Amino acid sequence: MAFTLATWNINSVRLREGLVSRLLSDEAPDILCLQECKSPVDKMPLARFAELGYGHVVARGQKGYNGVAILSKLPIEDVGDKDFASLGHARHVAGRLENGVTIHNFYVPAGGDIPDREKNEKFGQKLDYLTEMRDWFRDSRPEKSILVGDLNIAPREDDVWSHKKLLKIVSHTPVEVEHFHDVMEAGGWGDVTRADIPEGLLYSWWSYRAKDWSEADKGRRLDHVWATGDIAGSAHSSRILREVRGWEQPSDHAPVFATFDL
Template structure:
């Protein structure tokens, strides 16, 4: 079985339904994982996606915040979710394909602006979320599994436009990188994108605050595709669709793709 998967923080699936349709029509991934849907599940415009052949969906949602959805041309079964940190946020959902492959779609908290949990509860929330994710996958080590999403951390020096300038900026601080690394190691996850493209700068997010994001290119790789060690070797054709960041009224994230031959 082979399929192409994409992950994209859409920053409101209802506001950007047309962009999701454009991606599905032009790129035709078999599976599209969306984060920050900002919609209750029953308000996600599934009929618009089903008209393009994506009639299967597993999702968790809430009004105006968070939200994760997995759209698919392939049959999916709901494989549950984990409420890490117990705040009731719609930040994780899992789906199982007919061949048994489990796909985890995650939206890690952004963490606010100040990288100090003593004065910024959002940063503490982010670190605790990653710790609980680590413990979960350590206790239930994944097999034949893929984890994707906006993990809100750019771990490597070449995952940000300027390593030294961003060392004290949320998303690239050493403590965040260590927490993400611990979660990855605990589950035996392989960073598919970097296994496929080991060298050079890779970005999937450019701030709305930049007046000319493309020319300035002050990006970060916040969006990831991981696979369990038993299937990571089947992944190939990884890419980040930078051009989508330049679409009309875009998300500040670009879609990330990988193909799996299982």
């Protein structure tokens, strides 16, 4: 069984219903995982996506903030969610395909602007969230699993436009990167995107603040596709659809794709 999966922080699924529909029509991934849906599940435009062939949905939502959804052409069973760091946020949901593969869809807290938990509660929440992810995966080590989402950390020097300038900027600080790798190690996760594209600058997010985001190209790779070691070798054809960032009224994130032969 081969399937293509994509992950995309959509920054409001209702506002950008047309962009989601365009991606589903143009690229036709078997599974699309969305983050920052900013909508209760009953208000998400799921009927439109079902018309395009994505009738299987596993989602968690809330009004105006957060929210995660898995849209699938393939039958998928809802296998729950976890409220890491007890934030009461819709930031995680998991689904299981008929072949036994579990897909975790995450939206890790951004962490605010100041990388100091004493001065910035949101940064502390981010670190606590990652710590609880680490502990959960350590206690119940996943098998035959894929983890995707906006993890809000660009771990490598070539995942940001300037390693030196971003070392003290939230999303690329050493303490965040350490937590990121702790989660990976605890779950036995492999970075599918970088396994396929091991060298070179690679971004999935460009700030709205730049007048010409493409020309400035001050990006970060915040969106990730991971797989457990037992299936990581089946992944291939990773790509980031940079051009989607240039669509009309876009999300500030671009979709990340990977294909799995299982």
